[in-house]
Amino acid sequence: MTQDRPFSRQTGVSLLAVLLVLVVLAALGAAGWWGWQEFTRLKSEKSGLADQVATVKGELTRQQREVQAALSDLEKRQSKLGAQMNRDRAALTDIKSGGQRLWLINEARALASLASQRLLLTQDALAARRLLKAADQTLARLDDPAVLPARKALALDMEILSGASQVDVQGMVLRLGALRELVAELAVPTEASPAERSEPDGDQSWWHDVMDRMPVTVRRHEGAVPLPLSGEQAALVRLTLDGSLQQAQLALMQGRAEAYRQAIENAQSTLKQWFRSDDSRTAHMQSTLKAMGGANVAQALPQIGNGLAAIEALKRKEGDA
Template structure:
């Protein structure tokens, strides 16, 4: 590459040498200026040659440097993907650490001073104290509310006992209700409830001295007996027309009157050994009417059981017995058993003189009124709460 640039200056030298010769021929009178111009051109030519050589050498050096860089890049091994990922993770962690550090610094700068912390601690202590007082007050109110609800329940039980005695005349149910009300007063453990408990004890003992009357049992027994009455069979009234009596059997050869007597025997029965009291025979609608009458009398007896009316109760059972004696055969065992059962039920008591629990209810209500007045007198005044300003200042 260094040889070619050296040949080119030779051509320039020849051209420059030819130019002064031509000038010398055209202007023979001025020889000195031409010589001076020839020296300047040579120096410029030498400078250009030097610059061209330097440029050629730099270009060659730059090409060599590029070739070495390409060889070095080609010779380097490929980077490890795991190492690149680890470096990226490390960089991310460094960035997160720097962000956290900046946030911590910002939080430290925003922290309150020592005086602010003291105010917040004082406000927190005041709030905790107020919360404790509120919890205590709420607990006492809830406890008091439970007691009030229990006492109200006891009053309701006494009212139910009074209504049960008046409407259903159920002494056993009323006794159980009064015992439950007495247990509520016993749980209160209040000496002021002595008068109410005394009246409760009197009413309970008065009810316990009464004879036990199972009104529900009597009602159910009458219902079962009413179902049995529908199964009773009346006196026989239907006869099979096809089955002729042996004595009245007639043939075609018999006289006409005997044939008529045979047909009439299917509708008329002549009993020579009949009882003195002749009862009518029941069939069809007549039997249904008798059964309906018996059912109504027993239902009347059931109504009198719950109303405590012994007169109506006994009259209804006697009327049922008379209906059975009139329309049903007494020689049947089922009829005799039903009559005996009616007599046994008629002997059962359905009414007693029940005591009144009005005094007990009055004593209970008086105790509740005294307790309410006591609560109003002992109720404390609402306390001031200077907690909220302290909390606002701390915030």
């Protein structure tokens, strides 16, 4: 009986050691499986992010082409107006006797035409009204009852512009330009290189030592977005935001309310999806865009042209005479 007890204790100790080894192996297996699942999930998310970046890059290229085309169209219109004014000036050199009367009519016509172009290109009703007033003052120098119908038509156009409810388009364009200057300062979540340790920390537990020696690196990201971005991806996201703000500026200058609204929504979506919400500058830009998106830019711009038509009729009558 005395010899059997040590043997039983040895057997119990051996079984306990085997059970401990089995538990450790099972824990290692479970940790490895979990690590592989996390690695697979992160790899899938990164692949999806690459597809989104490619889509954003294509959309940005398309928007830039549209902006260039619109700017080219504006330049052509301004060039056409300049050529017309040059022709009018050249016609003045051919004026013979009594030429001052025709000169004043041509000057009034050029001012009325410029007012219409200014309203169409920049939506600046106040500037257009000043040009119409200058045209009326030019006709007033003739001191002739024959110009009263043209002056009456100019007065009607000026009243239309005065009564129209206008948005400070130029102020909004400048404000969007200021927001574009802040895009480079906004915080974007970026990938950080994992710290490498040549030797395990002597104060950490054996379990952490085992995890540090595993060939799998596990990173955990709380939440779906925004994901950490590489330097190139962050640059593309900033470029996308800048492109949306530029589109909003162009839409304002062209009086396209729906295009302006869509550009503001695109900028807000980009901010919400890719930029850090805890950054004060991001929050400020979100609130600014929300306020600007609610501005009433959809009102119909006043239609003028009565004065220009009346002046052209007066010019034809002078030519027939």
